[in-house]
Amino acid sequence: MRYRRSYFGRKKGRAQVCGSSQPEAKELKKLEKIFLCGDPHGEFDHILKAIDEFHPNAIIILGDLTPDRSLDEIFKDIGETKVFWIPGNHDTDSDLIYDRIWRSKFATNNLHGKVLDVCGVKVAGLGGVFRGQIWMPPASPCYSSPGVFIKKLGKATTWRGGLPRRHRSTIFSSVYDKLKECKADVLVTHEAPSIHAKGFECLDILADQLGVKYFFHAHQHESKNYGVINGFVARGIGLRGIIDLAGNVIVPAEADLRETANKFQYEKKPKVKKLPASKFRRLYKARRDRQFKGQSSWKSIDKHPGMELRGGFRQAGQDHGPREDKSSN
Numbered sequence: 001m002r003y004r005r006s007y008f009g010r011k012k013g014r015a016q017v018c019g020s021s022q023p024e025a026k027e028l029k030k031l032e033k034i035f036l037c038g039d040p041h042g043e044f045d046h047i048l049k050a051i052d053e054f055h056p057n058a059i060i061i062l063g064d065l066t067p068d069r070s071l072d073e074i075f076k077d078i079g080e081t082k083v084f085w086i087p088g089n090h091d092t093d094s095d096l097i098y099d100r101i102w103r104s105k106f107a108t109n110n111l112h113g114k115v116l117d118v119c120g121v122k123v124a125g126l127g128g129v130f131r132g133q134i135w136m137p138p139a140s141p142c143y144s145s146p147g148v149f150i151k152k153l154g155k156a157t158t159w160r161g162g163l164p165r166r167h168r169s170t171i172f173s174s175v176y177d178k179l180k181e182c183k184a185d186v187l188v189t190h191e192a193p194s195i196h197a198k199g200f201e202c203l204d205i206l207a208d209q210l211g212v213k214y215f216f217h218a219h220q221h222e223s224k225n226y227g228v229i230n231g232f233v234a235r236g237i238g239l240r241g242i243i244d245l246a247g248n249v250i251v252p253a254e255a256d257l258r259e260t261a262n263k264f265q266y267e268k269k270p271k272v273k274k275l276p277a278s279k280f281r282r283l284y285k286a287r288r289d290r291q292f293k294g295q296s297s298w299k300s301i302d303k304h305p306g307m308e309l310r311g312g313f314r315q316a317g318q319d320h321g322p323r324e325d326k327s328s329n
Contacts (some may be wrong), residue, residue, distance in 0.1 A: 030120055030287070033243035034058040036188065038218045038237035038253055039064035039088060041311065044074050046251050050242050051078050054250065057119040062218035062237060063088025063127055063190035066097050071104035084109045084118055086127030088190045092169040095266050113175040115182045115210075121245065124184035126176065126209050128169040128199065129191055129219070135173050137202040145174035176202070180209040186245065187212045190219045193234055207232055213244060223253040 035056045037047055040062055051059065063086050067074055075083050083106050092098055101107065109116075111125025134149065135141035143149035146163045147174075159165045171191070187207050192199035198220060207215045208230055215234045223238030225247070237243060238253025 011148045020195060021157070028246055032248065034119055034121060034245045035059040035214050035242055035250060036060045036237055036245065038223075039221065039239055040066070040221070040243040041090070042066045043240060046240055047242065048074075049184040050250050051081050053326050055079070056244070058079055058082040058084060059242075060118065060123065060125075060188055061214065062188055064090045064218070065101055066090050066093070067100045067236070070100045070107045075106070077131070080153070082109070082119070084111055084116070084125075086111050086125040086190060087169045088127065088189060089129040092165050092167075095165065097264070098165060098168070111188065113179055115179070115184045121186060123186045123188060124179060124182060124212065126171065126179060126189045126191075126206065131167070131170045134167060134170045137200050141173040145172050176206065179207055182210060184210045184212050186214045186216070187232075189215075189217045192217045192220055193226075193229070195229055195234060196220060196222075196224070196236065200276050204230055212215040216243075221253075221256040 031055050035050060035054075036056070037059055040047065040061065044067070047059065047061075050056070057080075059081060061083070065071070065085060065088070071083070085106065087101070087103075087110070091101055103109075110127070111123060112127035113125070115122055115124045117123075130136050132142075134143050139241075143152065146167070149167070150158060150163065157164055187203075187210055189203055193203045193204060193207070193215060194201040195204075196217075199217075202216075202217075212232050215232050217235075218235060218237050220236060221239040222236050223241050224236035226234040226236070228234075233247070235243070235247065239256050240251070241249070241253030242251040243249050
């Protein structure tokens, strides 16, 4: 049985039944107290309002935080609510963004490559994205681990004595393989599973190996309920959307205006057959010749009263009588 919560501005109350199957009451209560947040992209007001209104036990942010200040400052007044997160591809765009996340006290709550107990629920996390320089499934990895990558490219490519900053949000196969050996109730990733057009089958395999019941992803800025696939419930969380682990919508996702603009920009337009320049010139010359044929004499002008020939063109709007001989004046 699914449940629907009130949005901001509505009167708070008990959840309303709107489905046909439900988890056990005890498990449901636990799931409803853990919120999942889609890509914030620097905006956290909706998350803070949700915390203030519903007082969840924990929130999990599924990447692309890109905060405009330190996470310590953003979440300084959230009471007992715990904050967990995984990195997204944009969280390593600059040194400043990186430091606002990884140098905050919430750095220890990074779920990437781990299974942690989040308020009684075992949650596995795989943050970041696949990049062709490192690993783009289903192809074999170019570099299996950060150590192999640094050894191959040399110390000149390192950042702060380790992996280049950009690749600190890249998925390495060594992290993936280690995570497959664990067991969890929930899997959260930044990338999407294969059911999405831009998803990856290896994430389906990971969820199956972990034995999870729920699989949530972000990154694509699309709010999608895929239903049950391969024995687990899969869900995509849209841009700045918030849901709980039971599937209730807390804050509806926003439309990604850039995606909409790109869709119209790259929409297929009917092709217009263009004539070769040489053929166009011949057609134009023939049309011009037909238009002015026989209009070089005054006799042809008489057929069109009210028209006067000037410089090879007929001009309307003048009354033409018999031609005067101006040479006698």
